[in-house]
Amino acid sequence: MTSTTVPPGPPKRRRDRAAREREILEAAERIFGERGYQGTSMDDVAAQVGVSKPLIYQYYGSKDGLFLACLARLRGQLLDTVADAVLAAPDAEDALYAGFLAWFRFLDEHPQAWSVLVDEGMLSAGPAAEATDEVRAAFIELIATMVRMNLPAGRPVDDDEVQIVAQSISGATERLAIWRTRAATPPTPEKVARTLQDLLWQGLHTLKTT
Amino acid sequence: MTSTTVPPGPPKRRRDRAAREREILEAAERIFGERGYQGTSMDDVAAQVGVSKPLIYQYYGSKDGLFLACLARLRGQLLDTVADAVLAAPDAEDALYAGFLAWFRFLDEHPQAWSVLVDEGMLSAGPAAEATDEVRAAFIELIATMVRMNLPAGRPVDDDEVQIVAQSISGATERLAIWRTRAATPPTPEKVARTLQDLLWQGLHTLKTT
DNA sequence: TGCGGAACTTACTCGTAGTAAGTTACTCGG
DNA sequence: CCGAGTAACTTACTACGAGTAAGTTCCGCA
The missing domain is CATH 1.10.357.10 (Tetracycline Repressor, domain 2)
Known part of the structure; x- marks a missing residue:
């Protein structure tokens, strides 16, 4: 947030796919629950999990897909x-x-x-x-x-x-x-x-x- | 649609506000009925009535407003x-x-x-x-x-x-x-x-x- | 005849779903 | 130990739809 070009920072441990999916699902469940379907953006979910949007699309295909899950x-x-x-x-x-x-x-x-x-x-x-x-x-x-x-x-x-x-x-x-x-x-x-x-x-x- | 800068065309008779409102409402009812709330865009309705989007906003305030009507x-x-x-x-x-x-x-x-x-x-x-x-x-x-x-x-x-x-x-x-x-x-x-x-x-x- | 306001438009901004194409960390055979 | 392959992940976009600012045209009326 304070730097313009990303300095390494903490070396981002990658996670197991299944674990990530669960993590995303839990966050999504929470946010959908709080703000409803319309009120929730994929960016919100992504930010909440600390992950980028396309990853969610890779796992769940679409906003509907995530919601369905x-x-x-x-x-x-x-x-x-x-x-x-x-x-x-x-x-x-x-x-x-x-x-x-x-x-x-x-x-x-x-x-x-x-x-x-x-x-x-x-x-x-x-x-x-x-x-x-x-x-x-x-x-x-x-x-x-x-x-x-x-x-x-x-x-x-x-x-x-x-x-x-x-x-x-x-x-x-x-x-x-x-x-x-x-x-x-x-x-x-x-x-x-x-x-x-x-x-x-x-x-x-x-x-x-x- | 075929010209880039609008040539006059038919000299666009203006209508009474109430008449326009009815006209818009009827079109909206039809389109909402066919495609649902999400599936309907204000541009669709505007095009269908042959009117520009801001006019609808002037009369109904918002998409919700139109739907509520x-x-x-x-x-x-x-x-x-x-x-x-x-x-x-x-x-x-x-x-x-x-x-x-x-x-x-x-x-x-x-x-x-x-x-x-x-x-x-x-x-x-x-x-x-x-x-x-x-x-x-x-x-x-x-x-x-x-x-x-x-x-x-x-x-x-x-x-x-x-x-x-x-x-x-x-x-x-x-x-x-x-x-x-x-x-x-x-x-x-x-x-x-x-x-x-x-x-x-x-x-x-x-x-x-x- | 010209002026005031209502009817109407063009041409935007902004937010969000969805994507293309690339980059980085891990892992496994040699 | 090392390099190739792949899974995990990102940046940087496009597309489209809601909503708006600022103007333009037409009409009734003094």
């Missing part, structure tokens, strides 16, 4: 957390509640992740749309499975209805997540999960009679 | 349509169905509007967030009113629960709208509205017993 990491964690909760539940009714609870708790406990995933990713019709569609598709698959668990076996299943219900639940949980972070005094995860459960549980059964 | 116009139409349907219904159960139906039908019949409103606007955590929050807030208010209509008078109302339910429904309908446009063979508005109604109707009553 962040998403992929977070989505794995979130999906696993919710899926674990659902699968650990003793019956269908508990599974529903447990899934909701795990979802809202995770987002409370990882506000940074939340910002990247939901506020930018899940919402964006922009660059990350494909990636977040994948995340969402995975959730919808999970939800659809749970919905089917609630239907008596042997009944003919209307796949359209299952889809409609799964999409609805997905949309509801996403919007609730966003609302909760914006609300002055958001209800606890338990309260939200409970209310959702109450709202949906009965209706899930009436579907089978259609 | 588009949103405001559409939101009015959509909100009115749904509200009318809800208010015209004979009872609470019908009101719910009628509201859903109006929502999905409107979006089917105005795909252009849809694109601007939902795919970019409703979703965006970006520049138009405040404006779309307003739209959403209006819907949520409407939904909350309907929810309260379902509760027996005289009962203490848990405002948190009403909010949770209203947010859920809002999220569900938005996601369903998006899903429907992306799906190969989306179910009819009637089917979706019916299923949603079935899913929620029972649960809406259990809330009051809490």
Whole structure:
């Protein structure tokens, strides 16, 4: 910064590629979380890591590529957390509640992740749309499975209805997540999960009679 | 385009400001609808209208300003349509169905509007967030009113629960709208509205017993 | 007829995504 | 120990889009 032509300085130890990639990813996750997708420039990330911009392009291809990589990491964690909760539940009714609870708790406990995933990713019709569609598709698959668990076996299943219900639940949980972070005094995860459960549980059964 | 220094050409009749504003707004609505917010440049809009960029800035202040103006116009139409349907219904159960139906039908019949409103606007955590929050807030208010209509008078109302339910429904309908446009063979508005109604109707009553 | 303001333009600046082409540190066979 | 090959990394650009300063042209009206 003080010299015009670069004097050697500390002899810049090179790092392993994988290590650098992680380093970049962590910084990106943090900055995206703080300033959002639009508000983050590749130069910012590069400066933060102490590396030049083209290196990031070499590793991640594009701004979208970098953002997608962040998403992929977070989505794995979130999906696993919710899926674990659902699968650990003793019956269908508990599974529903447990899934909701795990979802809202995770987002409370990882506000940074939340910002990247939901506020930018899940919402964006922009660059990350494909990636977040994948995340969402995975959730919808999970939800659809749970919905089917609630239907008596042997009944003919209307796949359209299952889809409609799964999409609805997905949309509801996403919007609730966003609302909760914006609300002055958001209800606890338990309260939200409970209310959702109450709202949906009965209706899930009436579907089978259609 | 073929000359370097502009020869007079057709003597450019000037127009009334209001007329120009409408002209610009219509073009913007169309282009935003086709290419999305990010994909649209102010130069595109200017060229399309046959006007220079600074004029648009003079009238709308910024790209966001222009986009917001588009949103405001559409939101009015959509909100009115749904509200009318809800208010015209004979009872609470019908009101719910009628509201859903109006929502999905409107979006089917105005795909252009849809694109601007939902795919970019409703979703965006970006520049138009405040404006779309307003739209959403209006819907949520409407939904909350309907929810309260379902509760027996005289009962203490848990405002948190009403909010949770209203947010859920809002999220569900938005996601369903998006899903429907992306799906190969989306179910009819009637089917979706019916299923949603079935899913929620029972649960809406259990809330009051809490 | 000429003057005041509204409608409109040219010709920029600035910031950011993305790239071409080169340079430096490491490593491994001889 | 040494040089060639390659992976890690940089400087120095281009391209393009948002936004602006400063002017020019047209019109209504005294």
